[in-house]
Amino acid sequence: MTDIDKIHDSLEAKPEPADTETNNNTEREWRKDEKTLTNSELSLEEQDWFCDARPQPVKPAWGPIEKFYNWARSHSLWILAFGTGCGAIELRPLVTARYDISRLGMQPRPTPRQASVFMIGGYVSIKTLKRIVRSYEQMQGPKFVVAVCSCAINGGMYWDSYNTIKRIDHYIPVDVYVTGCMPRPEAVIAGFTKLKELIMAGKAEGQNLYAEKFDWYKANQKQVIKDWNMPDYNW
Amino acid sequence: MSFATKLMLSFLSLGVITIWGLTLNGIVAKIFARVQGRLGPPFWQPFIDIIKNNAKRTTVSHGIMFYLGPVFRIAGGIGTYMFIPAVLGSVMFSNYSVSGDVFLVMYFIFFGQLGMALGAGEGGHPYSAIGVARGLAQMTAFEVPFALSVISLAVQYHTLNITEIVMAQQGSILNWTLFTNPLAVIAAMIAMLGMTMYNPFSVVIAPQETPIGPPTEYSASFLGLLATNRGIFNAAKLVLFMNLYFGGATNIISMLVKTFAIYMFSVFVGVAFPRFKTEDSIRFFLKVPALLGALAIVVWLI
Numbered sequence: 001m002t003d004i005d006k007i008h009d010s011l012e013a014k015p016e017p018a019d020t021e022t023n024n025n026t027e028r029e030w031r032k033d034e035k036t037l038t039n040s041e042l043s044l045e046e047q048d049w050f051c052d053a054r055p056q057p058v059k060p061a062w063g064p065i066e067k068f069y070n071w072a073r074s075h076s077l078w079i080l081a082f083g084t085g086c087g088a089i090e091l092r093p094l095v096t097a098r099y100d101i102s103r104l105g106m107q108p109r110p111t112p113r114q115a116s117v118f119m120i121g122g123y124v125s126i127k128t129l130k131r132i133v134r135s136y137e138q139m140q141g142p143k144f145v146v147a148v149c150s151c152a153i154n155g156g157m158y159w160d161s162y163n164t165i166k167r168i169d170h171y172i173p174v175d176v177y178v179t180g181c182m183p184r185p186e187a188v189i190a191g192f193t194k195l196k197e198l199i200m201a202g203k204a205e206g207q208n209l210y211a212e213k214f215d216w217y218k219a220n221q222k223q224v225i226k227d228w229n230m231p232d233y234n235w
Numbered sequence: 236m237s238f239a240t241k242l243m244l245s246f247l248s249l250g251v252i253t254i255w256g257l258t259l260n261g262i263v264a265k266i267f268a269r270v271q272g273r274l275g276p277p278f279w280q281p282f283i284d285i286i287k288n289n290a291k292r293t294t295v296s297h298g299i300m301f302y303l304g305p306v307f308r309i310a311g312g313i314g315t316y317m318f319i320p321a322v323l324g325s326v327m328f329s330n331y332s333v334s335g336d337v338f339l340v341m342y343f344i345f346f347g348q349l350g351m352a353l354g355a356g357e358g359g360h361p362y363s364a365i366g367v368a369r370g371l372a373q374m375t376a377f378e379v380p381f382a383l384s385v386i387s388l389a390v391q392y393h394t395l396n397i398t399e400i401v402m403a404q405q406g407s408i409l410n411w412t413l414f415t416n417p418l419a420v421i422a423a424m425i426a427m428l429g430m431t432m433y434n435p436f437s438v439v440i441a442p443q444e445t446p447i448g449p450p451t452e453y454s455a456s457f458l459g460l461l462a463t464n465r466g467i468f469n470a471a472k473l474v475l476f477m478n479l480y481f482g483g484a485t486n487i488i489s490m491l492v493k494t495f496a497i498y499m500f501s502v503f504v505g506v507a508f509p510r511f512k513t514e515d516s517i518r519f520f521l522k523v524p525a526l527l528g529a530l531a532i533v534v535w536l537i
Contacts (some may be wrong), residue, residue, distance in 0.1 A: 076280070
């Protein structure tokens with residue numbers, strides 16, 4: 001008998017796990033009220049692994065303090081660049097000596113937990129939309145979204161494609177669009193300047209918008225993402 | 236002086252050293268940018284980043300150990316600073332002094348990293364685990380030449396008290412350890428390159444390829460705390476090196492100038508050299524620098 005056969009035998013000899021699904025269902029009933037999410041696309045075992053709280057809108061701090069915070073936020077933009085399409089090629093020059101966004105207090109930050117600006121660089125296929133939603137939800141607020149290139153605004157040259165979405169702001173709230181196919185780095189910097197103005201004026205509240213219209217955004221996302229195998233909100 | 240007054244003064248000096256450490260980090264970022272032909276961020280950028288991180292409205296915690304990770308880290312930073320005399324003889328900057336505090340300080344340098352390893356481990360992100368593994372491996376390697384160098388100092392000065400080591404170096408520039416025990420200083424300065432984590436030993440932080448290293452999962456005020464500690468810890472290590480090897484400081488201006496100059500050593504090396512892989516850096520530390528450290532002990536024992 002080979003080793004593999006032995007392993008197979010030992011696996012077959014194992015008793016079947018007891019069916020605890022019905023018991024778990026009754027235990028979980030109390031958790032599903034209007035404040036929790038159902039995470040219904042996940043298996044019962046997986047539901048235990050994820051948080052099921054809904055995102056809640058957060059009130060801004062008291063006037064002058066919020067203004068000070070907004071000043072700091074606008075002068076320290078950490079970018080999570082999501083190079084979904086060809087537009088991402090125009091983001092590289094931003095950190096080089098010629099354009100150098102670090103002089104504006106910006107820097108690339110590859111982990112969503114620490115980034116404050118989510119940059120969508122180009123067309124969004126349905127497959128990448130799933131990752132975009134995941135990354136956006138993992139970012140800690142206040143978070144801002146800059147959509148670069150025509151494709152993220154209206155589908156661009158992929159307008160009648162079966163596999164790309166047309167308007168990214170139907171799925172996550174967008175603060176600033178940068179048009180062009182593809183926009184030059186100067187245009188992207190102009191977009192960031194606009195974003196700074198919005199943050200300073202306290203108008204970049206995409207995170208609260210997402211929490212308030214959560215059901216609408218989620219319905220839109222689930223309409224196009226057919227293989228939804230993640231929790232309803234990725235904390 | 237009463238205990239409360241001493242404690243208050245120590246925390247005031249901690250505030251000053253935090254500001255100095257963060258300013259140094261800002262200046263260094265500017266220098267790196269200018270070497271690369273960029274304008275670079277303003278030198279007060281670290282302060283804005285800390286304000287922004289603390290002003291985040293939401294944050295995610297993964298459990299008690301995750302929460303305690305940055306707390307241990309900053310405890311390591313504060314502990315390191317609190318037992319080093321920043322300015323010799325100053326009421327405000329002399330901090331606490333106990334016999335054998337050089338070992339206490341070396342323990343504190345390691346302590347923060349260990350706490351961070353536990354915290355980042357609970358975050359569960361694979362990149363954190365990679366960062367922690369690299370960080371601890373590199374740290375264990377550079378501790379060897381540094382510890383040998385400190386032991387050489389203990390043999391030389393017959394004491395393990397930092398204040399007494401500084402006192403022994405007063406009088407003339409030729410009394411500095413730099414001139415009385417150059418082998419130990421060379422070994423320690425090479426170890427400092429690993430401590431400050433600039434090139435060629437920057438793979439632990441690895442800003443792009445493995446996102447950010449150990450703090451990958453840390454956000455908002457956790458990250459603010461870690462960034463504050465980066466200021467405290469950097470300045471504390473510089474003050475330690477100034478005390479052990481460069482004659483300490485008798486006034487605050489001399490402290491600022493000396494720590495700046497010591498930091499520039501790792502910055503100059505950092506801008507000029509490419510990066511080691513972790514296994515290469517471990518091999519590097521365990522060869523020539525470790526031998527130099529051992530030689531420094533042997534010379535003083537004979």
